[in-house]
Every structure is written in C-alpha cells, then in structure tokens.
Amino acid sequence: MSIDVHPQQPVLVSTAPPETAVVVDHVARRFGARIVLRDVSFTVTPGLAMGIAGPNGSGKTVLLRLLASLDRPSSGEIRIHGYDTVRRARAVRDRIGYVSEEPMLYDGLTTEQY
Numbered sequence: 363m364s365i366d367v368h369p370q371q372p373v374l375v376s377t378a379p380p381e382t383a384v385v386v387d388h389v390a391r392r393f394g395a396r397i398v399l400r401d402v403s404f405t406v407t408p409g410l411a412m413g414i415a416g417p418n419g420s421g422k423t424v425l426l427r428l429l430a431s432l433d434r435p436s437s438g439e440i441r442i443h444g445y446d447t448v449r450r451a452r453a454v455r456d457r458i459g460y461v462s463e464e465p466m467l468y469d470g471l472t473t474e475q476y
Contacts, residue, residue: 382407383406383407383408383410383443384404385405386402386429386440387403387440388401388402388439389402389403389428389439390402390435390436390437390438391421391424391425391433391436392436399424399425402438426460428440429442429460430447430455431455432460434447442458
C-alpha cells in the first residue's frame with residue numbers, strides 16, 4: 363500500500379492594512395470667515411462604495427472639488443492613491459474622473475471643436 367503525501371501550501375496572511383484609495387485627513391475649507399468644511403477625516407479602500415449626503419449648502423460639492431484637486435483645502439491633507447491633491451494635482455487628475463453637476467460648455471464652440 364502506498365500513500366501519497368502532498369505538503370500543504372502555507373497560508374499567507376497579511377498584517378498590513380489594505381491600500382487606501384482615498385485618505386482625507388483633518389480637512390477644512392473656508393471662504394473668508396465662512397467655514398464650509400471643518401475637520402473632515404475618512405478613508406476609502408479600493409472596492410468600497412461610498413456616498414456623500416447632506417442638505418443644500420452643507421459642503422458636498424466643495425468636498426468633491428477638493429477630492430478632484432480642483433480646489434485646495436484651507437488645512438489638512440487629501441491623498442488619492444497616495445498622491446497629495448495639492449502637490450501632485452496632475453497625478454490625481456490622471457487617475458480619477460469628475461463630472462460636475464454644472465455643464466462646462468463654451469458658447470460658440472461646435473461639438474467637434476469642444
């Protein structure tokens with residue numbers, strides 16, 4: 363009688379935290395004396411679906427513009443796939459898509475020119 367022995371493959375378990383797609387760290391945005399965002403912090407891991415909800419004027423669009431590197435936070439830091447949205451804005455824009463609720467069309471341009 364023969365017995366086939368197959369060594370079991372070792373199970374690799376990572377103790378490192380999952381890569382973060384988005385890191386918002388103590389972000390604030392003010393326009394003059396008006397504080398629109400105050401101490402906002404959260405992380406989003408790849409594959410996680412997230413929504414932003416709130417009443418009119420609560421800062422949702424401001425936050426989205428900051429995430430898209432179209433504006434700068436007054437304080438704090440935002441990183442998209444490791445890229446700082448202020449120092450590496452171009453790298454951020456190369457990796458994301460952003461569609462504004464306001465059409466960004468130019469008068470006088472045809473569809474082909476746009």
